[in-house]
Amino acid sequence: MTALTFTLNKQLLFNINCSAVNPSNLAKKSMSEIASILINHGKNQLRIDEIFKITGEDTQNILFKNTNYKLDYLGANMTSGCVTVEGDAGAYLGFGLKNGKIHCKGNTQAFAACNMISGLIQIDGNTGDFLGSASSGLRKGMRGGTVIVKGNAGDRAGDQMRRGLILIEGDAGDYCASRMIAGTIGVLGKVGDYTCFNMKRGTLLLTRLPTLHATIQDCGSHTLPFLNLMFKSFAPFNTKFSNIETPRVQRFVGDAACNGNGEVLLLLQGQ
Template sequence: MTGLTFRKREEPAERLDLSPLTPSRLAGMAERDIAALAVGTSRMGLRVGDVFDVVMGDAATVRFEGGSHRFDRIGEAMETGEITVEGDAGVRLGRMLAGGRVGVSGSVGAHAGSAMTGGVIAIAGDAGERLGGPLAGEMMGMKGGTITVGGNVGARAGDRMRRGVIFVNGTADEDLASRMIAGTIVVGGRAAATPGRLMKRGTLFLCGGAERFAPTFVDNGPADLLILKIMASEFTRGEVGEVPFDGRPMRRLGGDTAVLGLGEVFLPL
């Protein structure tokens, strides 16, 4: 049986809150009830049936045929199942994700994976600012799971990250891993200014180097560590896949000594 499909008719006139359209919430619902779900964020009062043609199927797999930068909160608080977006998505993709998988063939807005605790988010294109980071007033960002980005990421990706893995194939904007508490971030391209600012613990692999660091990082010299080979092997077998630091000589920086200072950054020699 094929999955439950939402076919976009045309670009919506307002931003949409698509958080109700997750596998567990849609399970057992009739087509007319799904079409009546409210997704608008203005006085227009848009409902699912106003924006999408609904093609019934197994709700364990949800598919959006046609994306939009106005499709916000896709996969929010999802616990199980799979969501696939053909095209772009808006802000807060997979926020508070606890399990399952969210895949996007295009690019996404800010705060993707914010406060997620498990599961997988796979973004083929670019991601906006604060990937895996907290919303204003929150104390922790990403707390588990895996995020992969095929393109570039915006500013402060991994802000206050507590646990989990972020892999970025492209470049990272400024202040990557700001205030990082723990976890692992791998960036294949170059990182803009001051990655790891105020990080307490955690590990960064900046395989394309970095523009500059805060002066409170300490250069520990070359690092030919067995654990790097083990980590590369584990990534290859998992969701991340092959990583750029596999077998490459690396240089280690420690920091940020302005705070706890137990974090580590690995750079190409």
């Protein structure tokens, strides 16, 4: 069977919520039922076949084409299957993802992987603020799964992150790992100001040392053999992190201002 393909063929004036269009929701629906799904567009409701040209038939393998930043909540709350986005995505990509795989080949807006529980999200471009964070009103962000970002991430990546893995191959903005509860974040590029602000636990892997505030304390250099095993475990994700070989790090702990036991591991290449 060929992938169930949704090709955007309408110029959207407003952002739309695409959470209903995922493998979990479409698994037992006929093509006529899928075509008649209603989506809010401003004050109006439109059938999904008024917005997208629909082809293919495999509801567990969904492909979005000709996409842009007005498509919010792609892959939200899905529990199985695969969603591929050939283009940009709006906010809340993979919101509450419970299982399955999402691959966005473009850029995304804010709150990607927000409230994520399990599964895999790969973003080939850049992503906005609050990657893997908690949505408004919640005190725990990402609680499991893996997120790979090939480009850059905005501010507050991993804010209130509870569990899981975020690997950013580019730069990250301000407040990276802020209020982090647990989990692992890796950044190959630069990070902005206020890194690990109010961090409680968890690990932040860096290749460049940012300006850390006074309550993040230097614990000296260490050799941590487990890091080699961790980097090798990244190989299935097709990320540059799997090519890192050094177990030597400069270790920092904090945030001491909130009795934090988190750690920043600065990778010492060539040592």
